[in-house]
Amino acid sequence: MNAVATRLRFPGFAVFAALFALLLSPLLAPSLKRAAGFLLARGQAPAPPSIKVVDLVPASLSGESNQDSEPFLAIQKDNPQVMVASAFTPNPFSLTGNAPVYVSQDGGASWALNAITPVERMTCDITHAMATGESHPRGDLHAGMLDCSSGVTLDESESNDVASTATMNVQSTRGNVDQPFVRALGVSSGDRIYVGVNDFNQTSGRTATIDVSVDGGATYKSIPIERRKTAGQDGPSVRPAVGNDGTVYAAFFGWRKFDGQTATSDVVVVRDDAAATGANPFQALTDPSDKQPGRVVVKNASIPWSNAPTLGQERIGSTLSIAVDPNNSSIVYVAWADKGSRGDIYTLHVRNSTDRGVTWSKVDLPGTTIHNATNVALAIASNGVVGFLYQQLNGGRWVTHLVQSHDAFTSAQDRVLATVPADQPAEQFLPYLGDYDYLLSLGNEFRGVFCANNKPDFADFPQGVTFQRAADFRAKTLNDGAGNPVPISIDPFYFSVPVIP
Amino acid sequence: MKISSVLIQSSLGGAGLLLALCGCANAARSQATDNQAALMGKASIVFSGTVSQLAATSFADVPKSAQTIVVRVDAILKKPPAVSLKKGDSVTVEAKDASAFQEGAQATFYTEGWIFGSGVAVKELGHVLGEAAPAAVAGVSAPGQGQDHLTDQELKDRMNASDFIVVGRVTDVRKWKAPKTKSGSPLRVTEHDPDWHEAVVEIQSVLKGGQVKGNKVVVRFPNHDDVAWARSPKFTKNERGIFCLSHDTATGAPMTKLGSKDVNVYTCLGHGDALPLSEEAHVRALLKNH
Numbered sequence: 051m052n053a054v055a056t057r058l059r060f061p062g063f064a065v066f067a068a069l070f071a072l073l074l075s076p077l078l079a080p081s082l083k084r085a086a087g088f089l090l091a092r093g094q095a096p097a098p099p100s101i102k103v104v105d106l107v108p109a110s111l112s113g114e115s116n117q118d119s120e121p122f123l124a125i126q127k128d129n130p131q132v133m134v135a136s137a138f139t140p141n142p143f144s145l146t147g148n149a150p151v152y153v154s155q156d157g158g159a160s161w162a163l164n165a166i167t168p169v170e171r172m173t174c175d176i177t178h179a180m181a182t183g184e185s186h187p188r189g190d191l192h193a194g195m196l197d198c199s200s201g202v203t204l205d206e207s208e209s210n211d212v213a214s215t216a217t218m219n220v221q222s223t224r225g226n227v228d229q230p231f232v233r234a235l236g237v238s239s240g241d242r243i244y245v246g247v248n249d250f251n252q253t254s255g256r257t258a259t260i261d262v263s264v265d266g267g268a269t270y271k272s273i274p275i276e277r278r279k280t281a282g283q284d285g286p287s288v289r290p291a292v293g294n295d296g297t298v299y300a301a302f303f304g305w306r307k308f309d310g311q312t313a314t315s316d317v318v319v320v321r322d323d324a325a326a327t328g329a330n331p332f333q334a335l336t337d338p339s340d341k342q343p344g345r346v347v348v349k350n351a352s353i354p355w356s357n358a359p360t361l362g363q364e365r366i367g368s369t370l371s372i373a374v375d376p377n378n379s380s381i382v383y384v385a386w387a388d389k390g391s392r393g394d395i396y397t398l399h400v401r402n403s404t405d406r407g408v409t410w411s412k413v414d415l416p417g418t419t420i421h422n423a424t425n426v427a428l429a430i431a432s433n434g435v436v437g438f439l440y441q442q443l444n445g446g447r448w449v450t451h452l453v454q455s456h457d458a459f460t461s462a463q464d465r466v467l468a469t470v471p472a473d474q475p476a477e478q479f480l481p482y483l484g485d486y487d488y489l490l491s492l493g494n495e496f497r498g499v500f501c502a503n504n505k506p507d508f509a510d511f512p513q514g515v516t517f518q519r520a521a522d523f524r525a526k527t528l529n530d531g532a533g534n535p536v537p538i539s540i541d542p543f544y545f546s547v548p549v550i551p
Numbered sequence: 552m553k554i555s556s557v558l559i560q561s562s563l564g565g566a567g568l569l570l571a572l573c574g575c576a577n578a579a580r581s582q583a584t585d586n587q588a589a590l591m592g593k594a595s596i597v598f599s600g601t602v603s604q605l606a607a608t609s610f611a612d613v614p615k616s617a618q619t620i621v622v623r624v625d626a627i628l629k630k631p632p633a634v635s636l637k638k639g640d641s642v643t644v645e646a647k648d649a650s651a652f653q654e655g656a657q658a659t660f661y662t663e664g665w666i667f668g669s670g671v672a673v674k675e676l677g678h679v680l681g682e683a684a685p686a687a688v689a690g691v692s693a694p695g696q697g698q699d700h701l702t703d704q705e706l707k708d709r710m711n712a713s714d715f716i717v718v719g720r721v722t723d724v725r726k727w728k729a730p731k732t733k734s735g736s737p738l739r740v741t742e743h744d745p746d747w748h749e750a751v752v753e754i755q756s757v758l759k760g761g762q763v764k765g766n767k768v769v770v771r772f773p774n775h776d777d778v779a780w781a782r783s784p785k786f787t788k789n790e791r792g793i794f795c796l797s798h799d800t801a802t803g804a805p806m807t808k809l810g811s812k813d814v815n816v817y818t819c820l821g822h823g824d825a826l827p828l829s830e831e832a833h834v835r836a837l838l839k840n841h
Contacts, residue, residue, distance in 0.1 A: 110667040114633035120778075138778055142633045143595035143664030145705050145822060155612065162612035162668030174743065174779040198779035200820070201801055202743055213614060215665065228741040250739055286742060308740065357742060357775070365742065479781035485742060518669070520635065531635030 101513040102546040103467055105504060106135055106152045106161045111142055112520035113530035114539070117477070120484030121499035121542040124180040127236075129187045130492055131157045134180065134212050135499055136193075137484075137542040140172040141165050149173045149195075153212050155188070158497070158544050160518060167195060168207055168220050174198035175229055177488075181243070182236030184266060186210045192267055193218060194230025194245045204230055206245060208267045221267040226250040227259075229286045229368075229485070235294070235325075241266040242325055244298055246288030249274070258284040258302035258318075262326045275300055275320045275332045277342045281308040285315055285353070286485075287370035293379030296325040299407065300332065301372040301384050306350065313355055317348040317386050319372065319407050335407050347401055347410045351388040354396065361424060362443045362472040363482040366396045373428035373436070376491070380406045383436055385418070385426040394421045398440055400428070402458055415459040427489040429496060431549040437496040439489040448472045448483065450500045454550045463550050468543065470503035470510045475538050483540065496547045504528065504541035515543070587661075590677045592703040594661035597629040598622075599682065600642065602656045605649060609641040610670035618649045619672075622660065625682075634664070636671050643672035657682055701823040707837055709823050713795035715760035716838070717768070718831060721790040723751040727771060729804055743780075745773030747802055749816070750786035751809065752794060758831075758838060760796075769807050770817050771799055784825035793834055795824040 106121075107114060118137040126132040135152040142150070148165040149172045167173060178193035189210040197203045204227045207218040231246040242264050249259035249272060256276035263270045276284055285303025292298050300320050307314035320332040320343060333343040354360070355367040366387070375381035383402045390397025400418035401411045423442035430436050438453040449469045455462040489498035503510070506521035506528060517523075519541075520531040528536040591597060600622035608615045624640045636642070644660055646652060658680045662673035701709070710716055727749045750770045754763055773780035784794075796817035799805045807816045819825055826834065 108668045110635050110669065110671045111633050112635040113631075116633075141664075142667060143631050145701060146708065147663070153612065160612075160669060162610075162666050164612075164666050165664070172778075174777075196743070196779070198743070202779060213612065215614075228743065248741070283740060286740075355740070357744060357777070367742070477776075479776045479778050481742070481778065530632075532637045 101465065101548070102158065103511055103513055103515045104158060104161070104544045105515065105517045105519060106137070106499075106542045106544055107504070107519045108160075108162055109518050109520065109531065111163060112528070113534070113536055114142065115537045116140060117475075117479060117482070117540045118542050119481055119501045119540050120175075121487055121501050122177045123488050123490060123497065123499045123544070124178045124191060125490055125492055125497060126180045126182065126188065127492065128182040131155055132180075132188050132212065133158060133497070133544075134178060134191055135161065135542060135544060136173070136176045136178065137501065138172060138174070139163065139542075145171055147171065148217055151212070152542070154544075155213060158546055161544070164212065164215070166209055166212065166214070166216065166218055167193065168205055168218050169195055169197040170199040174202070177230060177232045179232045179234035179243070181234035181241035183238060183241040184210070184236070188213050190241055190266065191218070192232055192234050192241065192243045194232045194247070194261075196228075196230065201225060202228075204247065206230070206243075206261065206267060206270060222261070222270045224251070229288070231287070231289055233290045233292045235292045235296070240264065242292070243267055243270075244290040244292060244300075244326065245270075246290050246300060246302070248284060248286045248288055250283065255280045255282045256284070258288045258304070260288065260290055260300055260326065260332065262331065264325065264327055273326065273331050275302065275344065276304055276318070277344055278304055278316075278340070279306075281305045281313070285313060285368045285370075287368040289370050289372050291372045291374045291382070293374045294376045295379050296323070297374065297379035297406075298322045298326050298332075299372055299374055299382055301370055303353065303368060303370060303386070304344070304346075308355070311355060312389070313353045313367070315351050315353050316346045317351060317370070317384065318344040319347055319382070319384060320344045321407050345407050345410070347384055348386075348399075351386070353388045357480070359477060359480070359482065361395050361422060362448060363477040364424060365480045365482075365485075366424060368485065369398075369424045369426050371426045371428045373430045375430045375434060376432055378434070380404060381430070381434070382407055383428050383430065385428050385438070387424055387426065390421060396424055397421050398423045398426050400438060400459065417453075417459050417462055425484060425487045425500070427487050427498065429489040429491045429498075431491040431496065432493065433549060433551070435549050437489050437491065437549075439487060439498055439500070441483060441487065441500060443472055446472055448502060450502060452489070452496065452498070452545070452547055454496070456550060465547060466512050467500065467545055468502045468511050470505065474503055474505075475540065491549065494549045496549060497545070499542055499544050501540050501542050503538060505538045586677070587679065590661040591629065594629065594676050595631060595664055595702065596634065596636070596662045596671070596673050597660065598624050598636070598642070599626045599628065599657065599659045600624045602652045602654055602658070603641065605652065605654060608672070609643045610668050610672070612668040613643045613666050613672045616645075618645050620644050620646055620649055620652055625657070628659065634667070634671060641670060643670065645672070645674045647675050651678070656680065703837060706823055706834075709795055709821055710759065710834070710838065713759065713797055713824070715763070715768075715796040715817065716758040716793065716834065717752065717754045717760075717763070717796065718756045718758065718793050718828070719752040719754045719768075719791070721750045721786050721788055722753050722767070724786055724788050725749050726774075727807070729802065743777050744775060745777075745780050746775035747771055748774040748786070749807065758793070758834060765809070765812070765814070767809060768796065768817055769809055769814055770794065770796060770819050771802055771807075772819060782822040783820045786825075791828055793826040793828065793831055794819050795821070
């Protein structure tokens with residue numbers, strides 16, 4: 051199957067050298083071989099990991115043209131060859147079969163679609179994390195997903211082996227919730243799972259909630275984290291972040307007013323120092339203004355709410371991310387989007403705290419005020435480098451950036467992973483790219499996922515790209531593996547980028 | 552009865568003669584044909600092929616077991632357009648009973664999808680030993696066409712789950728807002744807001760369910776193109792079609808006004824719950840054979 055096309059990147063002189071060597075090869079082969087062996091044996095350092103971008107759609111689904119938007123990623127940290135990704139990808143063979151996830155067992159080089167979720171056909175919101183507490187080399191995948199086959203129902207479920215065919219075990223379920231967002235930490239006593247949800251079952255409109263399990267999902271406890279009066283509810287995004295020492299942060303939008311088009315919102319951060327196992331979880335941080343739990347990072351931000359194509363073909367209203375330094379839980383970053391300045395639809399901001407969320411930078415960190423952008427995701431590597439993933443609408447294109455900084459963005463490295471036409475393909479449903487994308491750190495890598503137009507054009511992927519699905523990069527067209535044309539659509543892309551020193 | 556055993560027996564001279572003498576041969580063949588047709592309706596991927604390996608898999612992502620066999624595809628009889636599968640490809644089949652196969656055996660495999668990676672892995676629903684009968688060959692959709700096509704079984708399931716199936720015309724479409732409760736309706740703003748609308752459907756005939764008073768029904772439907780509702784039928788004025796209706800359990804307000812009368816509200820939420828008029832004969836046939 052002619053499904054794989056990779057970008058080969060050589061400097062020009064290397065091409066000339068290769069041609070010259072080819073001409074002389076019969077004469078020079080033995081000596082070249084000796085020289086090469088010497089060079090490799092004597093002085094060549096191992097090649098640094100290179101940037102990898104991979105279209106997740108497998109070769110055997112080359113005929114698909116779905117809008118596979120809203121990606122997510124989980125890494126099995128004890129066995130990082132194993133990863134699970136998800137998107138709004140339907141079951142490819144049945145309208146009533148299980149919704150699938152993408153599974154890689156070779157560090158992201160290849161991906162297969164495995165229909166193991168308990169939801170029919172396609173999830174409508176899914177996030178997940180893999181924890182290592184129970185020593186399952188291809189588990190434990192903990193997922194929070196919305197089943198929209200009849201109404202909207204949250205399923206919190208688990209798989210011990212993502213490569214098996216067993217349907218994930220539903221451990222907890224309820225209705226009236228929105229946008230589950232899962233983080234997990236493996237500890238010897240069992241996996242700790244934190245699911246941020248906007249829970250309409252909470253009383254008094256204080257809907258920002260963390261579902262906490264400290265027994266691998268066997269039991270969950272819903273913990274409201276909003277303490278202030280709301281406009282009737284909080285914003286959809288409730289984002290936990292878990293430090294290796296058991297410190298758990300969560301960020302949410304505390305909606306104070308809402309007029310149908312704009313939410314006047316606080317960006318609030320809560321913290322728990324004991325893995326949310328104590329009697330009064332998530333109350334470690336209070337705001338000096340009212341002594342209530344929950345530090346207000348920004349007060350009365352004006353956040354546009356548009357549940358229709360607004361930023362390009364994407365909707366806007368609730369993009370939020372938080373990350374904690376895995377080795378120093380005093381350092382925490384938060385990012386969000388609000389209305390921004392005149393002529394700007396949606397502006398990203400990044401702030402940080404170095405004292406466990408007690409005080410925050412008063413203004414955006416240098417270079418982190420990003421106009422007309424969404425889908426922010428933060429992660430912090432083990433060396434303290436912060437990764438800042440976002441997608442910006444710029445010149446009629448969706449441009450996916452990964453910015454890294456080791457000094458709170460005083461200096462930074464910006465890598466464009468994709469720059470694709472924003473008006474193609476036409477939206478099939480909302481969200482167009484996703485209400486979020488995702489970034490994780492693993493050793494000396496940032497790994498993540500984003501969604502983009504899947505036209506096979508190297509110019510759209512400046513760091514190179516690998517397609518598993520059948521693609522003709524010369525003609526810039528997709529086909530079904532048998533030569534029949536397939537229309538351009540939105541695909542999820544996995545990436546790995548080396549962490550800067 | 553397993554289709555494979557029926558055909559094997561009927562192809563053997565002695566057994567076939569015995570069946571004929573019993574006057575059962577025609578009945579057996581008829582049953583086999585019926586079973587094949589049923590399997591064809593149920594299966595999502597059907598192909599004929601030659602078994603090339605036992606207890607093996609065709610690509611790395613598939614867990615190997617005694618039940619997995621590798622089959623080289625000779626002809627595709629049915630597959631979803633998204634699936635890339637062609638003559639000469641090797642497919643992993645998780646057999647129901649792998650001892651039924653030997654290397655080199657030819658069969659038609661009725662399957663459902665399993666794992667999709669660098670290759671295709673499927674689960675067997677049934678098989679027929681021997682070369683594929685030409686009569687069994689069905690059309691294979693082109694890529695990008697019919698991605699959401701319901702199988703007969705899926706359509707039957709939808710119809711079984713419905714309270715009414717009607718042929719009708721949409722005479723009016725209007726936005727519907729949930730009435731406020733006495734305590735004041737709580738704010739519930741989500742990206743999955745359905746944006747409920749109501750369609751008034753004038754009934755021309757009822758294919759399932761009893762008569763409807765007044766010959767009109769109100770159908771509540773989500774008009775938003777959020778992912779949660781993207782596949783739910785959206786109604787437009789003067790639209791004609793076949794509608795599979797269920798009592799409204801989704802909106803929390805199962806009654807509404809139609810003129811001055813309080814009437815039941817129905818929903819039509821699933822993909823395939825609204826069908827074009829051209830499907831009427833097909834729907835009637837499925838209902839008749841149910």
